[in-house]
Every structure is written in structure tokens, then in C-alpha cells.
Amino acid sequence: MRPRIGDLASGRAGDKGDVLDLTLVARDEAAYARLEAALDAATAQRFLNRVVPGPVQRHTLPGLRALKYVAPQALAGGVYASLRPGLHWQKAAIWLLLDLTIDDEDRVHEPA
Amino acid sequence: MAKVVCRIGAGAGFAGDRIEPAVALAASGEVDVVALECLAERTLLPALKARAADPQAGFDPRLRRRLSPLLPAARAQRCRIVSNLGQANPHAAGAAIAQLAGELGLKGLRIAAVLGDDVLAQREHVAWQRPFDGTLVGAHAYLGSPAIALALEQGADVVVTGRVADSALFAAPALPRLQPGEAALAGAVTIGHLLECSGQLSGGNFEPIGGALLSAEGYARLGFPLAEVYDDGTAEIRLLDGAPGLLTPETCTLQLLYEVQDPARYLTPDLALDFSAIRFEQVGTNRVRVGGARSHGEPPTLKVAGFVERPGFIADAEIGFAGTRAHERAQRAAEVLRLRLSDWRDDDIAIDLVGVNSILRAGSPAMRVPPPELRVHVSARCADADAAQQIEDEVYALTLSGPAGGCSVRSEKRSRIDVVDGLIDRALVPTSIAWSTT
Numbered sequence: 001m002r003p004r005i006g007d008l009a010s011g012r013a014g015d016k017g018d019v020l021d022l023t024l025v026a027r028d029e030a031a032y033a034r035l036e037a038a039l040d041a042a043t044a045q046r047f048l049n050r051v052v053p054g055p056v057q058r059h060t061l062p063g064l065r066a067l068k069y070v071a072p073q074a075l076a077g078g079v080y081a082s083l084r085p086g087l088h089w090q091k092a093a094i095w096l097l098l099d100l101t102i103d104d105e106d107r108v109h110e111p112a
Numbered sequence: 113m114a115k116v117v118c119r120i121g122a123g124a125g126f127a128g129d130r131i132e133p134a135v136a137l138a139a140s141g142e143v144d145v146v147a148l149e150c151l152a153e154r155t156l157l158p159a160l161k162a163r164a165a166d167p168q169a170g171f172d173p174r175l176r177r178r179l180s181p182l183l184p185a186a187r188a189q190r191c192r193i194v195s196n197l198g199q200a201n202p203h204a205a206g207a208a209i210a211q212l213a214g215e216l217g218l219k220g221l222r223i224a225a226v227l228g229d230d231v232l233a234q235r236e237h238v239a240w241q242r243p244f245d246g247t248l249v250g251a252h253a254y255l256g257s258p259a260i261a262l263a264l265e266q267g268a269d270v271v272v273t274g275r276v277a278d279s280a281l282f283a284a285p286a287l288p289r290l291q292p293g294e295a296a297l298a299g300a301v302t303i304g305h306l307l308e309c310s311g312q313l314s315g316g317n318f319e320p321i322g323g324a325l326l327s328a329e330g331y332a333r334l335g336f337p338l339a340e341v342y343d344d345g346t347a348e349i350r351l352l353d354g355a356p357g358l359l360t361p362e363t364c365t366l367q368l369l370y371e372v373q374d375p376a377r378y379l380t381p382d383l384a385l386d387f388s389a390i391r392f393e394q395v396g397t398n399r400v401r402v403g404g405a406r407s408h409g410e411p412p413t414l415k416v417a418g419f420v421e422r423p424g425f426i427a428d429a430e431i432g433f434a435g436t437r438a439h440e441r442a443q444r445a446a447e448v449l450r451l452r453l454s455d456w457r458d459d460d461i462a463i464d465l466v467g468v469n470s471i472l473r474a475g476s477p478a479m480r481v482p483p484p485e486l487r488v489h490v491s492a493r494c495a496d497a498d499a500a501q502q503i504e505d506e507v508y509a510l511t512l513s514g515p516a517g518g519c520s521v522r523s524e525k526r527s528r529i530d531v532v533d534g535l536i537d538r539a540l541v542p543t544s545i546a547w548s549t550t
Contacts, residue, residue, distance in 0.1 A: 010321050010362055014371035017531055023369040025362050027321050050474040059375050061388060064365045070373050080154065080529050083462035083491040085428060087526075089471050091317070096475040111477040 001112060006098030008035055009067075013094040020052060020074035022094055024067045032065040038106040044069050044097065047108070051096055069097070114342040117289035120282055120303070121338040123182070124148035125310030127155050127197070131178055133310070133336035133355075138186040138193075140352050143338050145264075145285040146186060148178070148195035149278045149308050153531055156275065157419050159200035160250045168208075170201030171272075176212055183209075187218050187269070194260060194281050198225060198272040200250070203546050205272045210548035221270065221550045224263035228543035229255050229275040231416055231536060238416050238534040246420040246530065253414045253536055256381030257301070259543040260284035266545070275417070277380045279304035286341040294383065298407035299345020301382045302390065306349065306367055306402065310336045313367045314351055314398070315358035330356035335398075346403035348395065361392035364400050377408060379415065381538070384408040413535040422528040425494045427503035429523035430466060430487045431510055439468075439482035441515035446488045448514055452506050453492070460493040487520075493528075500525040 008031040009024040024039075026032035045056035054073030061068065079087050099111040121143035123134030127150040138146045150172050163170025172178070175197055186193050198205035206225035213221045231238065232251045252275035261284040263271045273281070283304030290296040306313055311334045315326055326334070335355025339347045349364065351357050368387055372378050378385040386406040393401040433442040446463050453461060464470040467486035468479055490507060494500040504523040511518045 012366040012370055016371050021371060021373060023366055025365045061375055066365050066369055068369055068375055078531055080526060085466055085470050085489045092471050099477055
């Protein structure tokens with residue numbers, strides 16, 4: 001079975017207004033290098049756009065082994081406008097990245 | 113040689129946060145200040161409504177429950193308290209705290225209320241980031257650290273505020289004791305940012321790679337962090353001895369970047385921070401050194417959050433199915449709702465299965481075995497209360513006219529509140545302090 005992104009990194013989702021932000025922290029330098037190469041902004045956007053709209057920007061923080069993905073239009077209208085059950089579904093949104101899988105050639109795939 | 117100038121405990125990260133961790137920090141004798149963040153973006157709206165109904169209301173209704181155990185513990189250790197639980201009415205909160213302290217027999221307590229964040233009257237001077245429809249019911253600027261620091265320097269035992277930057281609550285106590293210059297200040301504000309979500313820094317909302325959870329006892333008694341801040345703006349962040357939790361460079365990095373959009377330019381009222389060169393180092397069990405904060409200087413403007421009430425509601429209703437073939441019956445019920453509610457535009461309604469795909473939708477991992485029970489969920493944007501009632505009625509109607517065993521129905525309707533961000537010249541937002549004593 002292919003490893004998950006979540007085998008290489010831990011993560012957390014946050015939000016401010018319309019903006020969804022997703023942080024990954026890689027477990028070591030090798031995992032960071034692999035994720036930095038495999039999960040660029042366009043790749044992340046391709047998978048996130050199945051669930052939330054809009055562009056995705058990425059910030060790299062090699063000194064912290066962290067990758068930051070920011071989707072400025074993902075939560076249009078903020079948490080009170082959401083059509084999910086209850087409030088704050090976006091706390092779980094990091095699994096949209098953690099559950100992606102990564103193959104031997106560092107291509108990213110849907111959750112297994 | 114850098115020296116510790118202030119020890120700050122994280123006493124709360126939201127208005128409903130647990131009470132005991134703050135009391136434990138205050139009673140430990142290991143902190144000079146306990147700071148409590150009790151005012152999320154939208155928490156202000158019910159507070160504004162309460163204030164409109166009663167000029168002496170509009171602060172956190174949990175004030176007495178939270179402070180009754182905390183005030184005596186803090187007093188006994190000469191620990192001071194800083195909190196934004198003043199919400200929409202810090203002045204009245206100050207008076208309420210003085211009254212409570214009197215009832216608790218705490219004599220000579222000095223309480224400072226920081227005023228000035230309510231900028232509804234200056235709304236003409238706010239540059240809103242986007243146009244908005246609806247009624248602007250409140251506008252509050254995010255104040256910075258100096259007014260809080262001043263109140264502490266003037267001898268406040270308790271500082272209560274309305275809207276301030278969360279980081280400012282936790283950074284302010286260190287301010288007057290830092291080495292001069294922006295680097296030390298950048299460090300202190302960064303430490304404030306790290307502390308502002310309480311247990312989220314120390315093992316809460318965190319799953320390590322591999323998935324090892326804390327024990328239930330660990331989460332149930334999770335320790336909140338404290339920071340020993342050095343005069344150069346670096347710090348050691350730790351838990352009290354024996355407090356359950358997990359404080360590592362990983363938990364710190366996740367909190368550092370939490371709700372941050374540009375890590376090289378994180379705007380606070382005190383400074384625009386650059387987190388790129390921050391480094392964390394594990395120096396003991398649940399003990400992490402932090403340093404390396406940089407700054408782009410003080411922003412010329414303050415952020416303003418405006419609340420806009422829009423007409424209409426979000427209806428949110430569910431119906432459960434259990435037992436053999438629950439999944440088939442639930443799927444069929446969802447199809448029935450789609451037929452019954454076909455008047456709603458696709459963008460204004462969501463129908464899905466709780467337990468399968470209601471949260472991550474198309475990003476959900478595949479279901480391998482149907483769950484033994486699950487719920488059909490519908491949420492819809494509704495123009496008025498009558499339309500919201502129709503959604504609820506359609507869900508209930510499944511109990512008589514839908515697949516067998518539809519049960520455990522629940523529903524709610526949420527009013528539609530938009531938060532609009534704006535900027536205001538900081539010179540237009542003077543602050544003042546109102547004192548109460550016992």
C-alpha cells in the first residue's frame with residue numbers, strides 16, 4: 001500500500017474568514033524534500049478543489065520543515081455560511097492533504 | 113547573558129475553555145501573569161446584543177464561573193490576570209470583577225479596563241476590504257499590547273479588555289522588561305501568538321505521525337503551557353511538572369503557523385512578524401526553546417472586524433438510521449430529500465451522510481464497511497424562518513413517509529453573520545484605562 005502524506009508529516013487546519021490555511025510539518029529532512037517536490041501549490045489545488053473552491057498558494061519554511069497551503073476563497077462567507085453539519089468543519093480539512101497518498105516516483109494520488 | 117523577565121501562563125484559548133488549567137498555573141507560583149483569551153471573532157456579536165439590552169451587560173457571561181476560583185489563587189501567589197473577557201463591555205466587566213472580588217473577600221485589588229476598541233462611531237474612517245450588504249451591527253479594532261502593558265505597570269492586578277489581538281494579551285506583560293529594539297519585541301509577540309490557543313500548543317488538536325493519541329486522562333487533564341520570556345525576546349515554553357500533554361518543536365511549529373497566511377509577514381497590531389527564521393529546540397521533557405523572530409516594523413493601521421447581519425438563516429437538520437441495511441435506507445432517504453427539496457438551488461443546499469461524507473465530502477476516504485448507524489444531513493440557505501421550518505418539516509416527514517426507522521431527528525437554524533475586515537489609521541483609535549478597586 002502506498003504511504004499517506006500523513007506518514008511523512010503531521011498537520012493542522014486553520015481559518016480566518018473566507019481563508020482556509022493548512023500546515024504540514026515533515027518528520028525529517030528527507031520527508032520535507034519529498035513533500036516539497038511532490039505537493040506543490042498546483043497539485044494541492046487539484047485535490048483541494050474537489051472539496052473547496054479557489055486558488056491555493058504555498059509557502060515553504062525549510063528551517064521549520066513546514067509547508068503552508070493557503071486557500072483564500074475556500075470558505076466563502078466564513079464558518080457561519082457553511083452548509084456542513086454544525087460549525088467548524090474546517091478543523092478536519094487537514095485530512096484532505098494527510099490522506100492523499102504518494103507513490104515511489106513521488107506522484108500524489110487520491111486517498112486509498 | 114539573557115535573563116528571564118516575565119513568566120506568562122496560557123489560561124484560556126477561547127471563551128468556553130476549561131477553568132482548572134488557569135487555576136493550576138496561577139496557584140503554581142511559577143508564573144507572574146495568567147492571560148486568558150476569551151473572545152473569538154464572532155463571540156462579540158452576542159455580547160453586543162446583550163449590551164444593547166442592558167448597559168451593564170455585554171461581557172463574558174462566564175465571568176463569575178471563571179474568575180471565582182482564579183482570583184483567590186492568583187492573589188495568593190501575587191500572580192496577575194489579563195483577559196479579553198470584557199468582550200463588548202470591558203468597563204462593566206471591570207466593575208463586575210471588583211464586585212466579585214469583594215464578595216470573595218479580596219481587599220485592595222486593582223482592576224483596569226482597557227477601552228477604545230469599539231470603533232463603530234468611527235466607521236466612516238474604516239477602509240473595508242470588500243463591499244457588504246446588510247446592517248453593520250458592530251465594528252471593533254484589534255488593539256495592541258501597549259495599553260495592557262501600561263495598565264500592568266500602573267499596578268493593575270487584573271486587566272480586562274474588549275477586542276485586542278490575541279497575541280497582545282500574552283505578550284503585553286513582558287513588554288516593559290524587554291531589551292530595547294524591535295527584535296526582542298518581535299520575540300515577545302511571537303510567544304504571545306504561540307500561547308493564545310492554550311492546549312493547542314501542548315498536545316491538543318494534535319496527532320503525531322503514526323497516530324499515537326494521548327490517553328483519555330491526558331486529554332481530560334491537559335496542561336496549558338507557560339512561557340519564561342527572556343529579555344532578548346526568546347523564551348522557554350513548558351508545562352508545569354506532572355501536567356499531562358505534549359510540547360515539542362512539532363506542536364510548536366503547528367501552532368506558530370496556525371491561522372497564519374503569510375509566514376513571512378504575519379500582521380499584529382504591534383508588529384508585522386516574520387516567522388521564517390524561528391527555530392524550536394527540545395531542551396527537556398515538554399520543554400522547548402524558541403527564538404529567531406524578526407519584524408517588518410509596526411503596521412500603520414489596525415485591523416477592524418465588522419459584523420454584518422444578513423437576513424435569512426442556515427437550516428441544519430439530521431435524521432438517523434440504525435440496524436441492518438441502515439446505509440441503504442439512509443441513502444434512499446437522502447434521495448427522497450433531494451426530490452422533495454428540488455426547488456433549492458444546488459449551491460444553497462447540501463444533502464449527505466453523517467458517518468460517511470458530510471465533512472470531507474469528495475475528499476473522504478472510501479467507505480469499506482457500511483457503519484451500523486448513520487445520519488442523513490441537510491443544510492440549506494433559507495431566505496426566512498418559514499423556509500427554514502420547511503427544511504425541518506421535510507426531514508421530520510421522513511419518519512412517517514420515508515424509509516423505515518428514520519429516528520433521532522434534530523435540527524437547528526443559524527442566523528447569517530458576515531465578518532468583514534477593514535483597516536483604520538491607528539491614530540484614530542486612542543485607548544484609555546478605567547479603574548475599579550475593592
